[in-house]
Amino acid sequence: DIQMTQSPASLSASLGETVTIQCQASEDIYSGLAWYQQKPGKSPQLLIYGASSLQDGVPSRFSGSGSGTQYSLKISSMQTEDEGVYFCQQGLKYPLTFGSGTKLEIK
Amino acid sequence: EVQLVESGGGLVQPGRSLKLSCAASGFTFSNYGMAWVRQTPTKGLEWVASISTGGGNTYYRDSVKGRFTISRDNAKNTQYLQMDSLRSEDTATYYCARQDYYSGDDWYFDFWGPGTMVTVSS
Numbered sequence: 420d421i422q423m424t425q426s427p428a429s430l431s432a433s434l435g436e437t438v439t440i441q442c443q444a445s446e447d448i449y450s451g452l453a454w455y456q457q458k459p460g461k462s463p464q465l466l467i468y469g470a471s472s473l474q475d476g477v478p479s480r481f482s483g484s485g486s487g488t489q490y491s492l493k494i495s496s497m498q499t500e501d502e503g504v505y506f507c508q509q510g511l512k513y514p515l516t517f518g519s520g521t522k523l524e525i526k
Numbered sequence: 527e528v529q530l531v532e533s534g535g536g537l538v539q540p541g542r543s544l545k546l547s548c549a550a551s552g553f554t555f556s557n558y559g560m561a562w563v564r565q566t567p568t569k570g571l572e573w574v575a576s577i578s579t580g581g582g583n584t585y586y587r588d589s590v591k592g593r594f595t596i597s598r599d600n601a602k603n604t605q606y607l608q609m610d611s612l613r614s615e616d617t618a619t620y621y622c623a624r625q626d627y628y629s630g631d632d633w634y635f636d637f638w639g640p641g642t643m644v645t646v647s648s
Contacts, residue, residue, distance in 0.1 A: 453634035
């Protein structure tokens, strides 16, 4: 199975600050990487697919990048509504696997 | 508007069965693969099973193979997860998700239901 390692496990950011979350795959996943945001009591919502393609309706302050085994999600200007838990997911091979999540809070 | 609504969760004893349903609306159901993903506080998000558009191809995580069966009824816009021989470690919130792909072998979940809780306990 492809293991997905996310870092950091948690972070706090000030309003307007740029935030970066990292995700490392245990093998090359050829940009088969998605990012999700989950708010308390809600289901995950897709932000990014194909490592860098923005899902419809997602604010442009979210962006994804990376290749090979290393990927990142960037929030260019932290907003209050960006608080939540962020997960990465590899989509290259079954079993599809998720990272353990990064909890993002407002400082 | 895409909507996915799960039902069928609840409390069940170990070794017993439960069947989850997911009613879909707002899109052409038969054009999309579908999946079940579960979540617990300790294990996080776990993909459980996927099914192709016509139902001819199914995929399972190892821990549920032989116990769970994913299926779909395109005439009813509904997918199912039959869970047999349930174990305590199957306790989780189960999400129905629409599965799409990008440039071939790149699967992701673009819409999720609100989830249904399954508790396996005596």
